[in-house]
Every structure is written in structure tokens, then in C-alpha cells.
Amino acid sequence: MESPATNTDHARTREANQAHPERHHEQRSDRSKGATERPGYGQLLRTEGAWSFLLPGFLARQPYAMLTISIVLLVEHTTGSFGLAGAVSATAGIAMAVIAPQSGRLADRFGQGAVLFPQVFLHALTIAALIAVAVLDAPLWALFVAAVPAGATAPQISPMVRARWAARLQGTPLMTTAAAFESVTDEFTFVVGPVLATALCTGVHPAAGLVAEAAVSLVGGLVFAAQRRTQPASARAGGAGGKEAPVHGADGGTASALAVPGARVLVAAVLGIGMVFGGMQVSLTAFTESIGRPGINGVMYGAFAAGNMLAAVAVGAIRWKRGPQTRLLAAYPALVLAAALVAVAAQLGPWAVLLGALGTLAGLCVAPCMITCFTLIETLVPAGARTEAFTWLTGAVALGQAAGSTVAGQLADHSGAGAGFFAPLAGTGLALLVLLAFRGALHPPHGSLVAARGLGHRTTVPVD
Template identity: 35%
Template sequence: MPAHAVFTPYARLFTVPGARAFSLAGWFARVPMATVGLGSVLLVQAESGSYALAGAIAGTLSLAFAVASPQWARVMDRYGQSPVLRWTALAYLVLGLSFVAVVVSGAPVWTWFALAVLSGASGTSIGSVVRSRWAHALEDPAQRQTAFAFESVADEVVFVTAPPLVTFLAALVSPPAGFLTGLLVGVVGGLVMSRLETTAPPVTPRVAGQPHVRIRVLTAGLVAVAVTYLAMGLVFGAMDVVVVGFADAEGRPAVAGLALSAYAAGSLVAGLAYGVVRLPGTLVTRFLGCALLFAVAAQTLYLVSSLRLLIGLAFLAGLTIAPVLVAGMSLVESRVPRASLTESLTWTSTGLTVGVTAGSALAGTAVDRWGAESAFAVPALGAALTGLLGVAAWAVLRRPTGQVAEVAPAAH
């Protein structure tokens, strides 16, 4: 495919007024998603010497985010994105700095978990915020698929560039440096995004005297996609911990970031292609096919025996990530009311984040007990589970009843 054929559809996206500003701000605001997990693992492991504790802390940060971010998204849909982004960014700054302070000062471990919960809960799903702006700006479904693919590519650019930076800073400057860098960049991006009010989706006005109508977001179809994403998140969380452990065992800890970047780079390449190729079949069948490819590709992790081989296999496995994410997000976007789009997209991200929580904890324990090479079984099994859940999701989503978002009066 000629280069111009790949990039022209993406260039057209940025003829939309304000698109460059909100997309760039969103890119910076999402940096913590690639630095919080890895940065906290490197920080806690350096201070405690335990991968199990490091994985548990990283999982706690992710779990708190998973629980809180849909609630923030619901408030955004009801009152607007800007005030929520502003206050959560400031809270994230204060609480993130407090988390680092208790870890490096040797405070009791329970305070590490407490601050991890609070700082994680102050985060919002920036990817969902940006995607809802694209959905508001673009009427053509094909353009929305391209925009969602672009945002997946933006995600992967973060995951390509941030891990080497985090591991470099942690290894050569100080253990907290990687975590803190991601924190500060994310806060700045969130504050800039909060000022871009003209591109935010409009809030449905409330009529005085009429009861508030609450949209039932968690339909069977949305839950099916979110649960499949949960298994994918398990793979991502496990990869962070196992790759760090394997690189450390090989005596080259700084290479961990390079291997994780290769994983993300594969997804970046696939995301660019998926955004412009018009595949046959429905969104549901594409989602199933992509989930099965993801499951198969990750089984190659059982073959890892050296860092060089890990980098190559990680890139190949990464080629299957973005298509699953784009297909699932497009599927959700096509089935939910605009008034609840940010919250609906956030629930899919929540599935990913809950999986990251489980994957971090399981992989940390596996590295401590079995060794890092054997612990690659955790992400491989997580990918296999993704394939099985993708089949179950396909069975749910192909039913006509899974295609309508329900609306119910809000409780008084």
C-alpha cells in the first residue's frame, strides 16, 4: 500500500476544527498510562526488593483507577469534561507526589497502598475523553474508525517511547524519576485539555421540573466487550512485570523498556493499517477474528529464552493488539447513545485496567516463585483467555437484543 494511501485518511481528520489541539493534549495527558505501572514496579522493587509487592502496588493503582474512572466519566457526560479534567489533574498531582514520598521515605507499607488507592482513583480515562470528542466531531462511521485507529496508534506511541525513558531514568537517575516524569507530563496534558472546551461533546440540557433520565450503560454487549478487554489487560499487566524481571535476571535491566517498546511498536504498525483498510464482515465478526489472532500470537511467549528473542517475539505479538482495541471501541461506539458515550468507552478501558491489576499481581508472584522465564506463562494464558472470551462476546453481540442501550428513569 503506497504511503500516501495510508496517511491521507489520517491527514483528513485534522481538517476538523480543534482536532490538532485536543488530540495533542490528549497524547500528553495519557502518558501516565504507560508510566504508572512500569514506574511503580521499578520504584517499589528498588525500595523493597520484592517483585510481588511491586506487582501488588501497581495492581492497586490500576484497580483504583478502574473503579473510579467510569464514575468521573459519568460526571463528565452530565456536567461537561472541562471541570472534571481540571480538578482530577490537580488531585492526581498532589496524591501522586504523596505516593512517591511515602515509598522513598520508608513509611509503613500500608501507607504505600493507601496512597496508591487515592492517586489511582484521581485518574480519568483520557483515551475515552478524546475518542468521545472525535465521535462528536465526525459523522461518517468510516472516519470514526480511522480516528479511533489513530488514537490507538497514539496510545502505542506512548507505550513505545515511555518505557525506555522510564527504565533509563529509574536506572541511571533514581528509582522515582520515571514515575514522576510521567506524572508531571500527564498533569500538564490534562490541564491543557480542560481548557479546550469548544471541542468537548455538549451536555444534554436538563429541563426544569422534569425528572432526570439515566441511561443504562452496562448492557450485555458492553459487558461482553469489557470482559474480553479484562483478559487483554491481564496480558499487559503481566508483560510489564515479567519483562522487567527477565531483563533483570539477564543482567540488563535497562533493556526491559526496549522490549516493552517493541511490543507497543507492533501494535502501532497494525493500528495504522487497520485505520485505513476496510475489512469485510460486521464489527462483531471483526472483533472476534482480532481477539482470536491476539490469543494465538501471544503463545509465542513460551519460546522466550533470550532478550534478543524476546524483542522479536514481542513485536510480532504486538501486531495483534491495536486491531482488537479498535474493533471493540468501534463496536461500543456504534451501539450506545451519544449522551453516555464517554462513560461507555470508559467501561471498556476499565475492563483493561482491572485485567492489568490482576496481571501485575499474578506475574509478580510468578516471577518470585518460578523465575522470570517461566512466568511468561502468565501473559500467554491471559491471551488464550482473551480468545475464549472473544468467542463468548461474539455469541452475545450477535443477538439483536445486545444492540440497544436501555434507558431508565433515575432513582430519586
């Protein structure tokens, strides 16, 4: 039974609707539009200022996928050893993964442009030094010494692009679409970059891959850094009244993004995903060589990568009703199951078609996990630590790749070509245990949610 006051309100509403029918129609249209609007890629790419950082960002991130393969090809040419070339390349990759979060932290504190401008010049100099050491037949220890700064100074463009998306889209459904778009772009980069580097090293000069890597890093990095209008406000500016607040530790100093427990859980999850990438690359190479068909290695890994890209496109196009925490806890077990199927199939016999199909399935399961991890970390860490947080995840992928390729290679050498596929299974299995044990850390610690009301408009909604 309604109160007299309520009946009076209903009467007033009916009178207003009768007096202004066009206004009533507009209100109903707006609600209908809001209910049916989907956070698709078209809407994402129409975000104000997006193209100003997407195009230079796409160019500037290509060297990230060219660096390690270019080092392998140059060092193998000058030393004649793939083993030594791989070790030097891994040294650069580990240095990149360890130092990247620190450069991200500096970018959060001082601004992306302030970090990128000196970083790209320093990277070009360290690449030149590595080329000189390799070409001039310097002692082997010099190669490892030169590889450390070459990897450590590599610009982290992908996390910076993700941080720009997060700054513009925080709290909107488009954040998942942006994460999916970036995953597709990264996957495409890792398809094009190695092919370009290999063509330059084999067709022009063994050092041409690294020369191109340094040149594109310099030009692309400078153009990207010049787009200051779209970069997130630095923590220093936030402290002076800007929007981005710095992250403080218990002692009052600036804390790392890893101070957030959920961020550490996501790093473990992404490490497992990295082991899938590294383990699949080495294991497929060993498998195809063992069956006498090394030429299909590219096709089989391409099927895995295609599955990853297709799933990433689909994840970004869907308007999810479940939260990212639920999606991750549902998607990761599927990834572990797919890795288990691939490992078992590799033991059954030289069935390349079956293994290729299951590899595609594994790729389909990778993208939802990866995208959700990047979506989640944006909700867990403070705004002033976004770039650092994203670089921890990309660094974890690199470390996982190095670990996965190393473990898979050792298993393939000592237990047969098919044994290498147990490396992705082990990595994802351990990561799943961490996710399940610490799943409570995946929820934001504050007591409010952010509800989207159009791009650039966010309202804090209290939660009972």
C-alpha cells in the same frame, strides 16, 4: 420489460443530460470521488477542530504511563523492596481502573471540563501526599493508603479524546481510523512515558518522576479541559435540548454503560488483551534473565510493541468491507493462536530470536482486536455514555495488565521462566470463549444503521 412511465423518466434524464452536459459530468465525478475516497489519516487530521484537542490531549495523557513506574522506583528506593514497590504500584493501578469509569460517567453527565478542572488539582495534591509518605519513612500501611487516591484521581484523558472523536465522526468510516490513531498514540505514550519517568527517578531524584507526572497532569489537563468547543455535549445539556441524550435505567435513573450487554462482552475481550501486555512484560523479563541476557529485554519487548504499532497504523489505513463484529471474531482467534505459539516456543529452549519474532507476531495480532473493541463500543452504547464506556475499556486493560503480570510472575517463580507465557494464552483463551458465547450482543439493539454522508452529516437508514 419497462413501463411507459419508466421509459418517459429515462427520456427526460437523457434530455437533461444533453441540455446540461457539465452538470452530468459533475455528478459522475462526485460519484467516482465518493467511491474511491479512502478514510485515511490525512482526512482524519483535517477534521475541523481536531488539533485543538489532539495536541493538549497528547501532553495530558503522558502521565498515565508514568504513574505506576514512578511509584515503583520511589518506593523501592525508600524501602529497598521491589516486591513492596510493586504491590503499592498495583494498588494505585487497581484504584485507577475501578474509579476511572465513574469519572467517565460524571464527564458524560456534566461535561469533560467540569470533571477535569477539579480532578487535576486533586490528583496533584494526592501525588504530593504519596511522595511525602514515602520520603518521610511513614509506616507501610500509609503507603498503600496514599496510593489509593493517587491512582483513583488520575485524569482519564485518552477516553475523553476518543469520546471527542466519536462525537464528531459518529457513523463515518473515519471512526475506525480514529480508533487506530488513538491506539498508536497510546502505544507511543507507553514507550515514552516509562523511559522519561525512569530517567528522572534515576538521574535527578527518586521522587522526580512523580513530581513530573503531577505537573504534566495539571498543566496538560487544564489546557485540554479548556477546549470546550470540541467536547461532547453533556447528558444534562442533552436533557435540556442538546444532542447528547442521557442513559436511563429501568428505574428511570441514569444507567451505567455496562447496562449494555455488548459493552460487558467487550470489557471481557479487552481484559484478555491486558493480560497479554502484563504477561509479556513479566515473562520476557524472566526469560531474558534466565538465559543470562537481561539487556535484551527492552529489545524483545520493543519488537512486541513495534508489531502492535505497525498493525494499528495499517488497520486505520484500510477501508474495511466487513463490519467490526466480523473483524473482531476473526482477529481474536488469531491473537489466541499467536499467544499459543509464543508459549510453546518458550518451552523449547533459550531461542531469543524465535521468541522475539513470535512476540512481534503477537503484537501484530493485538492491535486489530483492541481497535475493533473501541470501534464497536461506540456503536453499542448511547451517545450520553461514551466517555464512561471508553474508560471501562481502558480500565479493563489496566486490570488485565495487573492480572497478567501477577499470574505470569507466579508461574515464572514456581514453574520456570518460560511458564509465564501461558498467562497471556489463558487470558485470551477465556476471553475468546466469552466472545463466541455472547457474539450476538455485539450487534446494536436498534433496527437502523447510520450511513455516512461526509463528515458531520449522518442519515438514518432503515433496515428491513
